Amino acid sequence: MDVIAALGELGLGGRLLTSTAAVAAYASDGLAAFHELPRAVVLAESAQEVIAAVRVCHDHDTPFVARGSGTSLSGGSLPNPDGIVIALNRLNRVLAIDPDARTARVQPGTINLEVSRAAAVHGLEYAPDPSSQQVCSIGGNLAFNSGGAHCLKHGMTANHVLGIRAVLPDGEVVDLGGGSTEVAGPDWTGLFCGSEGLFGIALEVTLRLVPIAEAKRTFLVAYDSLERAGDAVAQIVAAGLLPVAMEIMDELAMQAAEASVKPNYPKAAALLIVELEGETDVVAADAVLLDALLADSGAASVTSTEDPEARALIWKGRKSAFSAVGWLAPDYIVQDGVVPRTRLGEALVEIGRLGSEAGLRVANVFHAGDGNLHPLILFDGREPGAQERAEQLAGEILAMCVRFGGSITGEHGVGVEKRQYLELMFSEDDLALMGELRRAVDPEELANRGKMLVPLRDRVA
Amino acid sequence: MTASPENPAEVQEAVRGASRVLPHGAGTKPALSGVPGDDRAADGHGAADGHGAADGHRAADGETGVVCLDLRALSGIVEYDPAELTLTAQANTPLADLSATLAEHGQYLPFDPPLQAAGATLAGAVAAASSGPGAFRHGGVRDFVIGVTLVDGTGRLVHGGGKVVKNAAGFDLPKLMVGSAGRLGIMVRLSVKVLPAPRAHRDLAFVAPTRQAALELMGRLGRGPVHLDALELDEAGRLRVRLGGAEEVLEDRARRLAGFVGLDPADPVDPGEGQGHGARQDTGHSDSQGDGLDPIAWMPAGSRAVRVVLNPAQAAVLLDTLGAVPAPLRLSLGANLAWVAWPGDRPLEELDRRLTKLGLAGMPLTGAPGPRPLLGSAPGGAFARRIRAALDPDHRFLEL
Numbered sequence: 114m115d116v117i118a119a120l121g122e123l124g125l126g127g128r129l130l131t132s133t134a135a136v137a138a139y140a141s142d143g144l145a146a147f148h149e150l151p152r153a154v155v156l157a158e159s160a161q162e163v164i165a166a167v168r169v170c171h172d173h174d175t176p177f178v179a180r181g182s183g184t185s186l187s188g189g190s191l192p193n194p195d196g197i198v199i200a201l202n203r204l205n206r207v208l209a210i211d212p213d214a215r216t217a218r219v220q221p222g223t224i225n226l227e228v229s230r231a232a233a234v235h236g237l238e239y240a241p242d243p244s245s246q247q248v249c250s251i252g253g254n255l256a257f258n259s260g261g262a263h264c265l266k267h268g269m270t271a272n273h274v275l276g277i278r279a280v281l282p283d284g285e286v287v288d289l290g291g292g293s294t295e296v297a298g299p300d301w302t303g304l305f306c307g308s309e310g311l312f313g314i315a316l317e318v319t320l321r322l323v324p325i326a327e328a329k330r331t332f333l334v335a336y337d338s339l340e341r342a343g344d345a346v347a348q349i350v351a352a353g354l355l356p357v358a359m360e361i362m363d364e365l366a367m368q369a370a371e372a373s374v375k376p377n378y379p380k381a382a383a384l385l386i387v388e389l390e391g392e393t394d395v396v397a398a399d400a401v402l403l404d405a406l407l408a409d410s411g412a413a414s415v416t417s418t419e420d421p422e423a424r425a426l427i428w429k430g431r432k433s434a435f436s437a438v439g440w441l442a443p444d445y446i447v448q449d450g451v452v453p454r455t456r457l458g459e460a461l462v463e464i465g466r467l468g469s470e471a472g473l474r475v476a477n478v479f480h481a482g483d484g485n486l487h488p489l490i491l492f493d494g495r496e497p498g499a500q501e502r503a504e505q506l507a508g509e510i511l512a513m514c515v516r517f518g519g520s521i522t523g524e525h526g527v528g529v530e531k532r533q534y535l536e537l538m539f540s541e542d543d544l545a546l547m548g549e550l551r552r553a554v555d556p557e558e559l560a561n562r563g564k565m566l567v568p569l570r571d572r573v574a
Numbered sequence: 575m576t577a578s579p580e581n582p583a584e585v586q587e588a589v590r591g592a593s594r595v596l597p598h599g600a601g602t603k604p605a606l607s608g609v610p611g612d613d614r615a616a617d618g619h620g621a622a623d624g625h626g627a628a629d630g631h632r633a634a635d636g637e638t639g640v641v642c643l644d645l646r647a648l649s650g651i652v653e654y655d656p657a658e659l660t661l662t663a664q665a666n667t668p669l670a671d672l673s674a675t676l677a678e679h680g681q682y683l684p685f686d687p688p689l690q691a692a693g694a695t696l697a698g699a700v701a702a703a704s705s706g707p708g709a710f711r712h713g714g715v716r717d718f719v720i721g722v723t724l725v726d727g728t729g730r731l732v733h734g735g736g737k738v739v740k741n742a743a744g745f746d747l748p749k750l751m752v753g754s755a756g757r758l759g760i761m762v763r764l765s766v767k768v769l770p771a772p773r774a775h776r777d778l779a780f781v782a783p784t785r786q787a788a789l790e791l792m793g794r795l796g797r798g799p800v801h802l803d804a805l806e807l808d809e810a811g812r813l814r815v816r817l818g819g820a821e822e823v824l825e826d827r828a829r830r831l832a833g834f835v836g837l838d839p840a841d842p843v844d845p846g847e848g849q850g851h852g853a854r855q856d857t858g859h860s861d862s863q864g865d866g867l868d869p870i871a872w873m874p875a876g877s878r879a880v881r882v883v884l885n886p887a888q889a890a891v892l893l894d895t896l897g898a899v900p901a902p903l904r905l906s907l908g909a910n911l912a913w914v915a916w917p918g919d920r921p922l923e924e925l926d927r928r929l930t931k932l933g934l935a936g937m938p939l940t941g942a943p944g945p946r947p948l949l950g951s952a953p954g955g956a957f958a959r960r961i962r963a964a965l966d967p968d969h970r971f972l973e974l
Contacts, residue, residue: 212793215797271746287958294713298754307745355770391801395820483739521743540733554960
């Protein structure tokens with residue numbers, strides 16, 4: 114019996130998609146430049162169905178890819194040709210919230226923002242906030258250790274995942290971690306997070322929740338240069354302030370935002386967004402310090418607001434920046450790299466230089482507090498050679514990040530997009546161990562084959 | 575047998591040349607760094623020379639020929655730029671050295687690792703996952719380790735993570751080292767996130783009328799309007815709370831907190847007597863070292879400090895079970911952790927059985943080592959076994 118026939122025996126009915134037209138919708142994710150038609154798609158509705166589908170794939174030596182909302186920007190849920198996609202978006206229930214323990218137990222297809230919606234009645238929220246939080250799923254966040262603007266204070270997804278029930282690539286089910294913020298014994302949960310689906314599929318996830326801050330104040334600061342904005346970030350850190358977010362947008366990114374969601378940002382070469390949150394008294398005291406500091410930072414203008422609608426508009430402009438760039442050019446590449454935050458200014462100058470050498474425009478939006486850059490490389494795919502030049506520029510920017518002591522990805526993951534760059538950061542031995550860890554868990558490399566690590570079978574001798 | 579490598583290459587050589595290895599730093603957590611069955615590891619806190627089975631020493635459970643790797647020479651800060659809020663150090667740098675250097679720049683180790691005065695090292699804190707009470711505010715050891723260089727069970731030098739605060743490249747080996755008890759790899763270098771230290775502190779204590787009320791109050795305080803730096807229920811049943819932040823608003827916040835606690839008629843509490851109610855004079859350091867919140871200093875002499883990890887909902891049943899022994903304990907980090915003072919004359923196997931029955935996991939830090947460091951029902955299953963086999967295919971590291 115072949116794998117499709119075996120999946121057919123799981124009683125999925127119309128939830129087993131095999132026609133080309135039906136599976137075509139799953140051919141690519143947020144990284145649209147890559148696409149592959151899977152052989153079939155399983156629309157799972159329960160953990161049991163996920164486990165059963167994994168076992169069938171294992172028995173038939175068939176690679177499989179778990180997929181939530183398909184928002185990966187690194188091609189994390191790109192199907193394998195002849196492989197199976199296990200779609201988890203119907204596993205979307207918040208199973209339990211324990212307000213005293215400040216935890217939520219959720220299914221992997223739960224939308225990120227839905228966790229906060231469900232927790233709000235208890236005065237709690239889920240902190241990691243990728244820009245795609247209205248659509249992206251917790252399972253994908255977990256697999257790629259997603260970040261967001263508010264990581265500066267709260268950390269990444271892995272810092273908020275306490276426990277995982279997972280199915281390993283051979284169908285065995287394991288429990289990692291639990292309901293505590295602490296670990297006894299190795300942090301298996303921490304290792305599973307960010308493993309890009311290579312260790313299996315999360316079936317149930319216990320998340321840490323945080324109290325909703327009673328006060329939030331968001332500052333909009335305009336500068337006549339990116340360097341000045343970058344310096345201000347360093348000064349804020351040096352002053353001992355811990356904002357929940359510090360973001361910078363350059364002129365081009367602001368234009369894009371203005372063209373789409375019209376956040377009404379001041380006209381400037383660089384815009385710094387700083388957000389304070391916490392107790393009312395503390396935010397008020399910190400705001401006085403921050404105001405004084407910003408007034409001395411060479412800013413062209415400083416405004417701040419506590420008004421929820423005004424704050425929401427500021428963040429809407431920032432979080433829509435990626436898609437808004439579509440207003441400025443027919444095609445663009447979203448990059449994701451990290452530099453030490455003290456080298457932000459240098460990095461931006463270097464990106465500008467590399468961009469003009471390549472004859473391409475680059476818009477910059479970044480999580481400045483974390484040194485997490487998101488250069489958006491604009492090009493016109495109809496122009497011969499433009500895409501190649503854009504991709505080459507993207508690679509050069511990543512190489513620069515590593516040269517500066519940073520990382521090739523802060524929050525989008527390696528996926529298929531950055532596999533070739535992993536060796537910029539890791540030695541042959543480092544990568545050999547990662548391959549051994551992967552194959553110890555999944556000898557046939559069935560789970561999300563081809564992401565992050567080059568499969569052994571594809572390696573040239 | 576003991577080896578004292580002075581650099582990573584010598585650690586690799588020592589691992590390759592041994593059939594069994596057990597790393598240690600300052601030896602402040604002999605239950606993890608001592609060879610199981612070796613009586614001389616039982617000397618207690620800070621006894622660095624309590625290590626190492628002599629050649630031919632036959633341990634009770636058959637652990638022979640274990641080479642103890644004294645890694646204290648791997649010490650010193652490698653890179654620290656206060657504006658980066660990150661620090662890279664050789665793995666066995668004493669925590670006290672790190673804290674002192676950070677304090678010069680108004681920063682601290684937010685995971686508040688204990689046993690600093692005894693000489694505990696960074697790698698030891700990571701291996702034991704020993705987050706202190708101050709970790710309530712920003713998170714524990716697992717939330718702050720961002721990079722590691724380690725020697726695996728084949729003697730290979732590998733690194734994972736990086737030096738920047740945000741990084742999603744490759745498997746998260748730094749987190750895997752947290753709680754690994756020297757049984758998954760030998761850390762030679764670590765990078766951690768650090769944060770600005772609260773400029774001042776205020777400690778308060780409350781006594782709830784019943785244990786149930788105290789536990790409920792703990793839950794409410796954890797998600798209450800005033801953000802706490804520490805939230806503990808001590809061995810005497812007192813709620814111990816620490817506020818940290820700017821001095822100018824601390825008094826108001828303390829009043830607000832007391833109001834929050836007192837206003838709910840369902841949870842009447844009175845301020846505790848004496849115990850830190852009011853201002854904490856000392857603002858020179860930002861952690862719980864050597865003060866009333868120290869997680870180990872309160873324990874009766876001769877008891878072993880055991881970390882037990884729990885979900886706050888499991889606190890009552892743990893208190894019941896260990897109260898019957900009796901083994902006093904302090905609930906830490908809003909009841910996500912218990913510091914158990916396990917009586918020295920009771921075998922760890924008994925605690926192991928009790929924790930297993932409750933579905934809880936723990937790890938002893940002080941006192942003589944048990945047969946294995948992990949007590950109770952540790953999760954991980956097949957995933958844990960497979961990862962261990964990849965990191966240590968020749969079984970050079972001791973049992974977890």
